[in-house]
Amino acid sequence: MDLKELYRDVILDHNRHPRNFGRLESAGSGGEVLHADGHNPLCGDRLSVYVRLNGERIEDIRFEGSGCAISTASASLMTEAVKGKERAAVARLFDQVHNLLTHHDAAPGAALGKLAALSGVSEFPARVKCATLSWHTLNAALGHGAATVSTE
Amino acid sequence: MAANVSPRAARQAYDAARVRRDFPILATQVNGHPLVYLDSAASSQRPLPVLRAVEDYETHSHANVHRGVHALSQAATSAFEGARERARRFLNARSTREIIFVRGTTEAINLVAQSYARPRFAPGDEILITALEHHANIVPWQMVCEATGCTLKVAPINRRGELLYEELAQLLSPRTRLVAIAHVSNALGTVLPVKRIVEAAHAQGAVVLVDGAQAVPHSRIDVRALGADFYAFSGHKMYAPTGIGVLYGREELLAAMPPWQGGGEMILTVSFDQTTYNELPWKFEAGTPNISGAVGLAAAMDYLESLGLEAVAAHEARLLALATAELLRIPGIELVGTAAHKASVVSFTLAGVHAHDLGTILDTEGIAVRTGHHCAMPVMTFFGIPATARASFGCYNTEDDVARLVAGLGRAREVFG
Numbered sequence: 001m002d003l004k005e006l007y008r009d010v011i012l013d014h015n016r017h018p019r020n021f022g023r024l025e026s027a028g029s030g031g032e033v034l035h036a037d038g039h040n041p042l043c044g045d046r047l048s049v050y051v052r053l054n055g056e057r058i059e060d061i062r063f064e065g066s067g068c069a070i071s072t073a074s075a076s077l078m079t080e081a082v083k084g085k086e087r088a089a090v091a092r093l094f095d096q097v098h099n100l101l102t103h104h105d106a107a108p109g110a111a112l113g114k115l116a117a118l119s120g121v122s123e124f125p126a127r128v129k130c131a132t133l134s135w136h137t138l139n140a141a142l143g144h145g146a147a148t149v150s151t152e
Numbered sequence: 153m154a155a156n157v158s159p160r161a162a163r164q165a166y167d168a169a170r171v172r173r174d175f176p177i178l179a180t181q182v183n184g185h186p187l188v189y190l191d192s193a194a195s196s197q198r199p200l201p202v203l204r205a206v207e208d209y210e211t212h213s214h215a216n217v218h219r220g221v222h223a224l225s226q227a228a229t230s231a232f233e234g235a236r237e238r239a240r241r242f243l244n245a246r247s248t249r250e251i252i253f254v255r256g257t258t259e260a261i262n263l264v265a266q267s268y269a270r271p272r273f274a275p276g277d278e279i280l281i282t283a284l285e286h287h288a289n290i291v292p293w294q295m296v297c298e299a300t301g302c303t304l305k306v307a308p309i310n311r312r313g314e315l316l317y318e319e320l321a322q323l324l325s326p327r328t329r330l331v332a333i334a335h336v337s338n339a340l341g342t343v344l345p346v347k348r349i350v351e352a353a354h355a356q357g358a359v360v361l362v363d364g365a366q367a368v369p370h371s372r373i374d375v376r377a378l379g380a381d382f383y384a385f386s387g388h389k390m391y392a393p394t395g396i397g398v399l400y401g402r403e404e405l406l407a408a409m410p411p412w413q414g415g416g417e418m419i420l421t422v423s424f425d426q427t428t429y430n431e432l433p434w435k436f437e438a439g440t441p442n443i444s445g446a447v448g449l450a451a452a453m454d455y456l457e458s459l460g461l462e463a464v465a466a467h468e469a470r471l472l473a474l475a476t477a478e479l480l481r482i483p484g485i486e487l488v489g490t491a492a493h494k495a496s497v498v499s500f501t502l503a504g505v506h507a508h509d510l511g512t513i514l515d516t517e518g519i520a521v522r523t524g525h526h527c528a529m530p531v532m533t534f535f536g537i538p539a540t541a542r543a544s545f546g547c548y549n550t551e552d553d554v555a556r557l558v559a560g561l562g563r564a565r566e567v568f569g
Contacts, residue, residue, distance in 0.1 A: 007567050007568070012567075012568065012569070042524060043507070043539055044524060044532065044538030045508070045538070067538075068507075069505075069506060070508075127512060130508065
């Protein structure tokens with residue numbers, strides 16, 4: 001197991017300087033903000049994901065919370081990757097990320113872009129949950145009916 | 153803990169290298185490095201005498217206990233009841249009727265919660281715990297409060313992780329029915345003044361349960377000297393197998409308590425109209441027990457006493473002092489739990505590196521530490537941190553293990569630049 005495979009420069013950079021970090025407030029013009037909280041009770045990681053949709057498209061996304069380098073960097077990379085994408089494309093991307101995280105021999109497809117930096121996680125099974133926490137939280141924000149998703 | 157051995161004498165007497173040879177698992181290579189096992193507070197490893205006792209029992213003596221006249225059943229019964237007598241001596245209990253075999257500390261505490269507390273507590277009654285308890289000594293009492301309407305009170309700790317004894321004493325009143333305290337905090341290493349708390353609680357008419365899970369491997373426990381009404385511990389933290397533990401209870405309390413699980417073994421007669429319960433201790437041991445576990449536990453008690461509990465405690469205290477001093481020299485390290493009286497645990501954070509990342513980095517160096525909230529989320533909340541890394545020491549750890557930990561933390565600082 002090579003630590004440099006797990007803690008690549010991209011991961012360390014996004015951990016130190018997470019992108020799209022913070023909350024999203026509902027805009028006066030009616031942009032509804034979907035929000036969900038994620039919690040990994042094993043390690044105490046907590047994060048919240050805020051999404052503003054324009055139709056099917058993710059117009060803006062932010063996250064906040066505290067966690068390990070893998071969960072913070074994964075959340076940060078995720079926000080960059082999904083911004084501007086349609087929901088269906090986001091679901092496909094999550095499948096590809098999940099495959100990358102859980103299969104040793106998965107070759108990162110071109111569609112993954114910077115997310116490919118997470119490929120080292122597959123060698124550290126105990127850390128897969130750290131990397132998927134933000135994606136599951138985004139799913140909860142997007143997937144739940146309006147009644148169960150808190151809107152601001 | 154209270155090891156009255158001069159450091160020089162103990163250093164000469166205690167041969168950790170020889171102790172290590174009793175633990176085959178310590179020869180394991182992890183990620184290309186010799187294993188450094190610093191997670192005994194979560195679960196200790198097993199020495200050969202324990203492994204052999206279990207194998208010998210399973211190979212030559214196994215049958216169900218208390219159920220047959222045939223030779224193996226008698227051999228198994230005598231091994232199991234022999235283990236009970238061994239545990240009685242280990243704790244200096246008056247009688248084997250006071251030694252209940254359970255799965256572990258958690259089951260022991262739940263037994264007392266469900267069988268002692270739940271039938272007799274009512275609204276207005278109070279259960280008093282401390283702010284440094286393991287979840288296993290919090291949640292069972294919350295369940296009792298929910299079922300009976302009694303109230304849970306929590307005695308606070310200070311920033312060093314020490315119990316504020318005076319505040320605990322003030323929370324004690326005639327309403328206090330039960331006080332449940334750790335002997336040693338699993339997350340912080342703090343040793344609690346159990347005897348003093350027992351005396352204060354008894355003065356108010358409360359009974360005291362002591363969670364001894366983290367204390368039994370590090371000190372000689374004398375339940376009569378402590379005065380505890382209930383004392384609970386697990387085998388697997390004191391070099392015995394998992395799935396076996398002991399609840400000690402004062403006989404008059406146990407005798408007055410109803411069984412909490414029904415089944416075979418715990419009865420004398422059963423008809424559809426009426427069932428009469430077995431005597432102590434079997435009244436609380438429904439179903440076929442963990443016989444080989446009890447055999448392993450007895451062997452572990454023999455083993456610990458052959459090393460000398462005081463010598464082990466003195467050795468661990470030296471390692472704790474060394475690790476504390478070495479860690480404090482590393483920039484960015486903050487110790488969590490700096491009580492004046494500690495046992496065998498050093499919990500810490502490293503600035504800029506989350507505990508979970510620290511755990512992974514140390515693991516790649518072959519070093520096993522626990523990371524997370526240590527089943528003590530209220531402790532983490534008190535210190536305002538999500539998690540710590542915790543190194544804990546057992547009879548087999550060495551100064552070299554401490555050096556490897558320090559080097560591993562240096563590696564973590566390198567990786568995170």
